[in-house]
Amino acid sequence: MRDGFPQALYLYVYRIQPDGCHVVFDLDTKDGEKASQPGDLIDFDPSFEPFLPQLLKGEPIEPIISDDQYGWLLTVYKPLKNSSGKTVAYIAADISMGEIITDQAEFFIKLLSMFFGVSILIMSIMLEFVNRRIVHPVNRMASAAIHFAYNMEQDRANDMREIKSLNIHTSDEIEHLYKAFTKTCMDSIGFINRLEAAAERIQHMQDEIIINFAEMVEARDTSTGNHIKKTAFYVEAIARELLKEGKYSDVLDEKYIEKLKRSAPLHDIGKIAVSDLILNKPGKLTDDEFAIMKSHTTEGTNILAKIEANTNDTMDYNYLKESMEMAHYHHEKWDGTGYPTGIKGEEIPLSARIMAVADVFDALVAERVYKKPFTYEKAMAIITEGAGKHFDPTVVEAFTKISQKLYDERTTLNNKV
Template sequence: MTKFIDLRNHPTLVSSVLLILVGLALNLIPSRLAIMFGIPLYLDCTGTIITAMLGGNLPAVIVGFCSNAINGISEPETMYYGVISIMIAVAATFFYHQRFFTNIPRLFVVIFTFALIGGGVGSLFTYFLYGLNFGQGITAPFAHAFNDVFGYSKFTSQLLADIIIDMLDKGAVVVLAMFIFRFVSRRLKNHLNQVFLRDSSNRDANKNVKHSLLRKVVVMVIVAEVLLGALASSIGFFLYRDNSIKRFVAIAKGVTNSAAHVVDADRIDEFLTVGDSAEGYKDIEEALYGIRSSFPQTKYLYVYKIERDGCHVVFDLDTDGEPGSEPGSVVAFDPSFEPYLPTLLTGGEIEPIVSDDKFGWLLTVYTPLKNASGKTVAYAAADISMDEIKSDEAMFFIKMLSLFFGLSIIIMSIVIELVNRGIVIPVNRMALAAMKFSGTTMIASTMDTEKVNLDKIRNAADRVVGLGIRSFDEIGNLYDSLSSMASDTYNFIARVQAQAERISKMQEVIIMEFAEVVEARDKSTGNHIKKTAAYVEALAEQLKKEGKFADVLTDEFVHKLKRAAPLHDIGKIAVSDLILNKPGKLTDEEFSIMKSHTTEGWKILTKMVEDAGNTIDANYLNESIDMAHYHHEKWDGSGYPTGIKGEEIPLSARIMAVADVFDALVAERVYKKPFTYEKAMAIITEGAGKHFDPDIVETFTHISEKLYSERTRLDQSGSEASIHLDSNAQKS
């Protein structure tokens, strides 16, 4: 059963074929109409230009060459101009990609370039093929004007006339192509861009590429084509010359064989003695003239008797006003014949001789004349002019180069397209996806483990896997390895993150429990560490919302403050229970010991970070060191333990100072009753610029009432849970 290809399953093939057919129609129909209505233009490359704009180099080259091939059915010589159409296709593709069709000045460059190719190169091509074709066709008026008015040579006049006519023609063609292109829908243009793989990944990936792989392939293909063209042309040239010489040898032998039949060999000596007075001599000479005229390539025709003293003339026809030698005269041997003299003197046959002397480039053939007894008595000789071979060779060479390089450009375009589709674009897509994946994982490696966005990494991995490159070669193998690497990397990061999160939570729980154990020794503080942690987080969020300390207060920094806050009083482990829980006022010595909890906390946390190294998430512990050490420093420098002031105090400690004092004021302690909210805030606001950072106090006043209300509600409910403000409270 016959199976037919379902074209619906091959949209790329259908689109390509349709674009080429439309391009051919736009080339052939306008040119036929121009001929039909006598329009003095060619209009034969509209389709080539519009195809280059919509589909790129390959379909445009095919349209240009096939247009000449179709025209060559009725006019075979048109085939040899296919290379010019291909050059226009390549130029149109280049100009479109370089956006030369977008403004008027650049359009003139496009039109002039097309005119130089079509008119200039085409005129030279015609000259080398057929000689000077002056003053013919639609260029005749311009050619005669340049020749008669300006005094230019016929060659220059014809060249300029061809370029001018072609500028008018290409101007009309470019305008027509742009008009058609303007009415092509955006959807169709995008579809053709996808079909012919105008891929943005090439541009993005090539930003970091110094030497493009496609450019290297193009250079290699061009070099290979040039070398192959030179080799093929040389071989073709020598084969053509060899065949031409063989053809001329056959002509020369035909001439001498005919002469041998006309001349009576038994009367050679009589003709030498009597000359043209001999009976029948004139008739034979007339017959020889007839033979020579039948073969226009024959320059000289003569009959010689070869003797040791020279060539004895029997017949020697006049040539172009140059009289032949008289019968019986002796012509000296030409030096080029010396190698053949022994054979000629014995009456033998010699191979055709090619000589280039004062008589020109000649092919000489000698045919023996034998008498009745079979003895060679003379030779009929013909000199064939080889000058015709030169012009034939030049024409053959130009035609061959035209066809060869026309087909070579098509082959090169196909090779480039295949390399682009099969290698360059897949590699660039993989490189771009790999760069994005690498960038995502690199960012992840520099972040807190719990901050890693697995969704972004998964999306980057999916971009690699989703390329869908299907080839059963090294590119396919590379893609499979890259996809596997992306998937494995994502899975590894996910496992590491899950494990790191578990470890981080375990560390945080252990440290928090340790802090609570220390805090529990102070019977007066209750849930102080949890409440201050909540205040710190809420205050930092509000500061961030109001745009204060924007260069420091990032989401990550706020998160670190929340985790670091519970450790601010860790140094109390070094303070005696008697001092911590003393109901009365501390002595100076006891207060000095109490103040040491800041430096002791700094020492404990610093040693913890140093000893743990990379085995613990020390990111937030660095902030806890600052909080523990400096949370009793004051804005005016009167605090302890170092007496630093203002912005010398770390921001984390300045925030903790407000939270710590506020909780101490409103909380009930063994040595005091809780202050009212109003009294506590009065103390806080009074301390702005003295004890506290005034900017932080200002912000705290915006949220303090809500914080206090939430704290009171939890205290009344008897809950020991930490204060967690809802999102509305935190952002109010």
């Protein structure tokens, strides 16, 4: 019996008497636990006390669930009667409730699987009929629509040709839908092309206005000599060298370099708040004058922040954010002795660390009202000596690999600007 029904943990026969359960038969368990011997007296389990009156009378009882020293069990008692119909003992089996729950779950899963299997079969037959008339044409349009929606400008013309090549003819609502869809896509391409052209014109106009504004600011400083365009040129070259070497790969990519290139001309825009007398003073600045000169970093940030606030998201926020960071932090130093905040190391935004090298290099090799231009060798000695102190050493290392070429191109750059 136990081998045929492995969920049964205990099999036994008891005579129920007022003094307890008298063992008639008890089977050893599968794990070797010794059974009670015939004639042993076993006390009533507390969970059976409510059923004692029935058991003493030899009446059948409902299965009992107990959780005691023998485990979580379902106990079934069946009366064993003699030829005269009198109950002389009870045949009992203790079944593991855990096994029962597992069996129920398995049965339910099998039943559910059968139900879903039959349902899927019925649905498959129905869908196959629907597919031929509706789903396949709609899927083809949907696939074409996905390509059309997410592809770039150069692919949209190909997508439109693909949509037209579907050539759906079902002589019903699906064909009407296809024709409407095709016209909508063609109209959308025209609208998108016009919108992109307008956006490009607006962005170009915004860039020109801001750069012209920066050039007006620079024109007040007679000593800079197209400083903003030269530094923008250097910044882009340094960033591309860093990208080539795989440095700062978590930040540097083509989009970031494009932002740097657009942002660089605005790094000194705060000088509009500095007096011409200070900007063009041929001698050394006093402490008070230098304090005013240093304020161009925060003034530039304030100006760009106002532009960002007043344009109501019509300008590229990432571009303005990069411009603000470059304007605010390009005089910070790697060792924390710079201004205006005194931050150090990689706390300084990468754009400002790149601009710091480009800014100082151009200032050194350019002629100013207060000095003659330094030679390339002297300028590079100052730059390399400042690595790890004034400048990010990684940026300086990249700059040294292209500095000679950039210096040689200054004459060409002067003619261009």
